[in-house]
Amino acid sequence: MFILTIEPIISSVYQSKLDSPEAGALAIFEGRVRNCNDGKVVQSLEYEAYTELATIEGEKIVTRAMEAFEILNAICIHRMGHLNIRDTAVWVGITSRHRHAAFSACQFIIDEVKLHVPIWKKEYYGNGDTGWVNCNCTHAHSGNENQ
Amino acid sequence: MFILTIEPIISSVYQSKLDSPEAGALAIFEGRVRNCNDGKVVQSLEYEAYTELATIEGEKIVTRAMEAFEILNAICIHRMGHLNIRDTAVWVGITSRHRHAAFSACQFIIDEVKLHVPIWKKEYYGNGDTGWVNCNCTHAHSGNENQ
Amino acid sequence: MINVNVEYFALLKDQRGCSEESVKTEAKTAQDFYQELQLRHKFSLSHNSLRVAINHEYKDWNTALSPNDTVVFISPVAGG
Amino acid sequence: MINVNVEYFALLKDQRGCSEESVKTEAKTAQDFYQELQLRHKFSLSHNSLRVAINHEYKDWNTALSPNDTVVFISPVAGG
Numbered sequence: 001m002f003i004l005t006i007e008p009i010i011s012s013v014y015q016s017k018l019d020s021p022e023a024g025a026l027a028i029f030e031g032r033v034r035n036c037n038d039g040k041v042v043q044s045l046e047y048e049a050y051t052e053l054a055t056i057e058g059e060k061i062v063t064r065a066m067e068a069f070e071i072l073n074a075i076c077i078h079r080m081g082h083l084n085i086r087d088t089a090v091w092v093g094i095t096s097r098h099r100h101a102a103f104s105a106c107q108f109i110i111d112e113v114k115l116h117v118p119i120w121k122k123e124y125y126g127n128g129d130t131g132w133v134n135c136n137c138t139h140a141h142s143g144n145e146n147q
Numbered sequence: 148m149f150i151l152t153i154e155p156i157i158s159s160v161y162q163s164k165l166d167s168p169e170a171g172a173l174a175i176f177e178g179r180v181r182n183c184n185d186g187k188v189v190q191s192l193e194y195e196a197y198t199e200l201a202t203i204e205g206e207k208i209v210t211r212a213m214e215a216f217e218i219l220n221a222i223c224i225h226r227m228g229h230l231n232i233r234d235t236a237v238w239v240g241i242t243s244r245h246r247h248a249a250f251s252a253c254q255f256i257i258d259e260v261k262l263h264v265p266i267w268k269k270e271y272y273g274n275g276d277t278g279w280v281n282c283n284c285t286h287a288h289s290g291n292e293n294q
Numbered sequence: 295m296i297n298v299n300v301e302y303f304a305l306l307k308d309q310r311g312c313s314e315e316s317v318k319t320e321a322k323t324a325q326d327f328y329q330e331l332q333l334r335h336k337f338s339l340s341h342n343s344l345r346v347a348i349n350h351e352y353k354d355w356n357t358a359l360s361p362n363d364t365v366v367f368i369s370p371v372a373g374g
Numbered sequence: 375m376i377n378v379n380v381e382y383f384a385l386l387k388d389q390r391g392c393s394e395e396s397v398k399t400e401a402k403t404a405q406d407f408y409q410e411l412q413l414r415h416k417f418s419l420s421h422n423s424l425r426v427a428i429n430h431e432y433k434d435w436n437t438a439l440s441p442n443d444t445v446v447f448i449s450p451v452a453g454g
Contacts, residue, residue, distance in 0.1 A: 012159050015158060019233060020233075021181070021182040022182060023179055023181065023233075024179055024180075024181040025176070025179070026176070026177040027174070027175070027177075027253075028174070028175040028176075029172070029173070029175075029246065029249075029250070030172070031172060031246065032172070032173060033171075034168070034244065035168040035169060049303075049373075050301070050368065053351070053352075053366070056350060056351075057352075078373060085168045086166060086167075086168055086170075089373075089374065090374045097181065099176065099254075099257060102176075103176070103253070106250070107246075107250055110246060113373050113374055114372075114373055114374040117373050118303070118347070118371055119371055119372065119373030120371060120372055120373075121373070122304070132304050132305040132308075134369075134370035134372045135305045135369050139308075178454045194453070195384050195387075196383075196453075197381070197427070200430045200431070200432075201453075203430060203431075236454065237453065257454055260453050261452075261453055261454040262451070263451070264451060264453050265427070265446075265451055266453030267384035267385070267449065267453075279385040279452070281450035281451070281452045282384070282385045282419065282450055286388075
């Protein structure tokens with residue numbers, strides 16, 4: 001299951017969906033908004049998605065994980081919109097009988113999501129500038145965003 | 148932080164202790180009671196610890212993880228006493244700036260805890276037998292436990 | 295001359311100043327089409343830094359465009 | 375002849391039928407001491423499957439015992 005949501009991600013809500021009497025292991029990864037990136041003070045950030053393709057690519061990744069690892073279930077949730085420091089941006093939860101498969105699948109999903117799912121992140125810095133991460137393109141606060 | 152507890156482990160309680168504005172990653176592992184082990188139906192189980200040494204060895208493992216990996220915080224909680232299927236037996240939570248360190252430290256801690264911390268697990272099977280896991284020693288329900 | 299729908303996200307949306315437009319083009323491939331738009335709108339990223347999706351599917355840059363295709367140029371992603 | 379405190383856990387506690395006892399012994403090392411107790415109480419596991427802790431610290435089997443040591447024989451652990 002892969003979901004894009006604008007609601008805050010509550011770990012316990014998704015954990016309860018993973019409950020299973022056969023599951024001996026649960027591995028969870030949460031990506032959270034840090035107050036600092038590349039040496040710059042980050043105040044908040046905004047996630048934007050190309051929703052149709054992001055959903056398709058996200059589901060493909062979760063399906064590939066279910067096939068490639070001995071796991072029972074896999075959920076990946078990505079938050080959209082404006083997020084503050086400490087907010088959870090992405091949540092991945094995996095259940096399996098034995099723990100190694102859960103860890104491997106959890107890492108696989110977050111690695112693949114970061115590479116292939118069309119989601120972008122705009123950082124808002126302490127000095128008023130903004131920048132699209134990975135695009136080498138910080139804009140000054142007063143600058144023309146169309147340049 | 149390494150803790151032995153007889154109380155149910157509530158993930159959200161320990162997650163909130165790991166909150167930090169620098170943390171970009173949170174990796175969690177939960178070991179849960181499965182309904183099946185080695186082909187036998189498990190109904191419940193009991194954890195027993197040599198408390199003094201378990202606490203010392205557990206703290207050593209968490210300290211080694213803090214030194215060996217680029218992480219911000221690490222917590223490991225192990226439940227004691229009688230547990231039912233789906234209950235959380237062990238909880239490991241790690242925060243870090245970047246995700247790889249969190250995953251590595253989380254796996255390191257659970258691997259080391261399983262190897263070195265003096266905690267034992269007695270399984271109660273569907274047919275009334277019991278057995279100490281890893282001791283090659285299932286006992287029939289009616290048998291003399293002193294044999 | 296065919297009609298193609300373009301959706302913009304993130305940096306490209308900021309640089310174009312809109313999120314969607316319909317464009318008449320003689321471009322034969324996705325790459326030709328991007329280069330045409332890059333010139334017109336002064337997009338800062340070359341096609342080498344981007345991927346292209348046509349009708350919600352990642353495609354090669356040399357894919358031919360068909361009338362009414364929905365084209366999205368995908369700047370470096372940063373989910374997670 | 376020295377006096378040593380022994381604590382039992384898990385399988386060894388079941389096989390001994392108690393969790394703690396004080397034992398007078400002439401055993402020089404932890405290994406000698408375990409073998410003495412194994413014979414007396416018919417413990418099923420040989421010392422090769424166990425580890426030994428003295429005064430809440432893992433020790434080698436050839437560690438010498440001192441009066442009033444607390445000794446724990448640790449059967450294969452199964453935490454997690």
